[in-house]
Amino acid sequence: MLMATEQILTKDQIEEFHENGFLVLRNFASVEEIQKIIPIYRKLFDNKVGREMGLQFDLGGADDNDEREVLPQILGPSTFFPELKEGDHxxxxxxxxxxxxxxxxxxxxxxDHAILKPAHYGSVTPWHQDEAYWVPDSIHEAFSVWMPLQDVTVESGCMQFIPGSHKNGILKHQHINNNPKIHALETFDYDETKAVACPLKMGDVTVHHCRTLHYTAANNTSKDRLALIVGGHGKSIKLDKPKDMPWNEKNNETPRAIRRKEYDEKNK
Ligand SMILES: O=C(O)CCC(=O)C(=O)O
Known part of the structure; x- marks a missing residue:
């Protein structure tokens, strides 16, 4: 069991995070803990937990009930299965x-959230910055710990980052194909030749800053790619004038936002 005050990162790793905007941490999670997480993760997606609340949806597609999802995502998995938090992770x-x-x-x-990339099917997660999804009234200091629940390669959709891109503010984003019904955002403001791919073994994780540009390829292998993402944060700085992020004005047009609104109205 982890002791509350035990230091995990070295000074060099902390410096590397601040310089590059991401880190790879080998053997961060125990394989035993991941093996306990997998059946919970499967239950979440197999039973479409949270769908009627708008918390499970197709991140990369039209999110239509009749269409196979290209990039299923669930927000807040530990609110449905609090036992996810029982281990050390x-x-x-x-x-x-x-x-x-x-x-x-x-x-x-x-x-926390979870993104499943179906085997031999589905979409890329386009280049984006996480902060582009968030409220524009603050500058955020936060990161995500991205943990695959199996080994992961470029072909199955490991994380890829543009080093140093967290230093440049929020880039212009749009909903995929400029379609406001699709939840995921994309940006075209990057130099892909600078991308660093991070294949991982089970137990390894990546950590990325909320402004670091990142991407994952479509899963072109015979096994589903499962990833659990848990965020951590420092202090946000409230701005006098909100950042200009016009793409977020369309957020209430996604099917997931509409399901959420209907759910809230029913449960008033
Ligand atoms: O798992 C993926 O495909 C993308 C993950 C991601 O964008 C994130 O953790 O911020």
């Missing part, structure tokens, strides 16, 4: 948030 994410952002608070573990 979420505690370790909170600990590295304290180390990276130098925040003493206990409340440094952010939200």
């Amino acid at each position: 979420y505690k370790k994410v909170a600990q590295i948030a304290r180390e990276i952002f130098n925040v003493p608070t206990d409340n440094v573990c952010g939200g």
Whole structure:
């Protein structure tokens, strides 16, 4: 079991994170813990948990009930299965948030989500910055710990990053194909020749800053690619004038947002 104050990252790793905007951490999670997570993860997607609440949806497609999903995603898996937090993983994410952002608070573990890339099917996760999805009234200091639940390669959809891209502010984004019904955002403002791909073994993770440009390829292998993502954060800085992020004005047009609204109205 992890002790609350145990240091995880070296000084060099913290510097590398701030310089490049991402890190690879080998053997961060235990294979035993991941093996306990897999059946929960499968239940979440097989039973479409949270779909009627708009919390499970097709991130990369039309999110139409009749169409096979190209990039299924669930937000907040641990709200449905709190036992996900029982092992060390979420505690370790909170600990590295304290180390990276130098925040003493206990409340440094952010939200979680899960993205499944179906075998031989589905879409890329286009180049984007996570902060492009978030409220424009603040500058955020946050990261995501991206943990595959199996080994992962470029062909199955490992993470790829543009080093240093977190230093340049928020780039112009749009919903995929400029279609406001598709949840995922994409940007074209990057130099792909600078991309660094991060294949991982089970137990390894990547950590990326919320402004680091990243991408994953479509899964071109015979096994589903499962990934659990847990966020950690430092302090946000409230802005006097919100950032210009016009693509977010369309967010309430996605089928997921409409399901959420209907759910909230029914449960008022
Ligand atoms: O798992 C993926 O395909 C993409 C993950 C991602 O975009 C993220 O963790 O921010």
